[in-house]
Amino acid sequence: MFKDLVKGVRCDLSLRYVADGRTPLTDVAFLVGYSELSAFGRAFRRWTGSSPLTMRRNLASTPAARP
16 A cells, blocks of 8 residues: 555656656656656556656646647
């Protein structure tokens, strides 16, 4: 149960940081508890079906994401 809660929080925070676009992905990985970008990338792909970089690019290219 606790592990599921941690996974959920990591996923939610990761999506927020990736969507924000101001925080480098290596820092996002560290902030959500991963010591390496590669491990974070694999987890992010499991959660979303997309890599963090691809998700960031897709969100940045949508008109609703632009200020």
